[in-house]
Amino acid sequence: MTDTAVTTEAQSPVFQIQRVYLKEASLEQPNSPAILLDQQQPSVDIQLGVEATPVAEGVFEVCVTATVHTKIGDKTVFLVECKQGGIFEIRNLPDDQMGPVMGIACPQIVYPYLRGNVADVITRAGFPPVQLAEINFQAMYEQQQAQQAAAVTQ
DSSP states (O other): OOHHHHHHHHTSOEEEEEEEEEEEEEEEOTTTTGGGGOOSOOEEEEEEEEEEEEEETTEEEEEEEEEEEEEETTEEEEEEEEEEEEEEEEESOOHHHHHHIIIIIHHHHHHHHHHHHHHHHHHHTTSOOOOOOOOOHHHHHHHHHHHHHHHHHO
């Protein structure tokens, strides 16, 4: 193998999933059992978040968090928060591609696991599963970038 071949190989982009795991899960039913007897339809509020953190050289943790809060009136029926993490090896990518990879590609890999875990926790709590909708992480990422750009210009 020539020096040129080694250099080219060492500079090739790398994107590998090291591990996907449930980092955190919590369930609260502060008004049970009385609220469980209420026949009203609860309102459901779902919040999502994405965060990326470097763990080592070329290795990043990307987490997607979902918070599902159901209420009847002003009383909580249940509150579920799950954080699904993924460890990714990402090397030799141009800087302008790192943001989209960690803000779009990685969350798209992690999110299906999060959806399953949220539905499972809610079902195990004795409720009908809440299915999180499919998410367009590209649109979400672009919206966040636009908000950050607007904040910088103010």
